[in-house]
Amino acid sequence: MRVYDKEFKEEAIKLSYEVGPTVASNQLGIPSTTLYTWRSQSKQHGSLAFVGSGHPRIDPKTAELKGLEKKIRELESANDILKKALAFFAESQKR
Structure with a gap:
């Protein structure tokens, strides 16, 4: 199976x-069914039609x-860290 780039x-x-x-x-040496498939994919997905192997089609x-x-x-993770740090320093101020 040949692989063609985008x-x-x-x-x-x-x-x-x-x-x-x-x-x-015929000029390109590829099966016409392959070309019809590419045309169909291009119509259906537009610029996201040929994203490559292992890359999902994700619209912008x-x-x-x-x-x-x-x-x-x-x-949110940064906020949790800051809350814990604030609690730690507030506790050390009480002593």
Whole structure:
């Protein structure tokens, strides 16, 4: 099984719209069914169609949301540390 990079797939799709899928697949030496699949994926997922092996398709909004949730967890953890430190120093002041 051959593996094609994202740029090759995008150029193949572009060529298939210019000269037709059958002609493009013959010129590129790939099966026409593969080219039809790429075209379908491109229509369905747009710029996220060919993200690569092991990389999930995450739209920008979801990625931003995940980043913000991570930041919240980090800030909550920092707040807990500061609360514990405040309690420790307040206890040492009482003595």
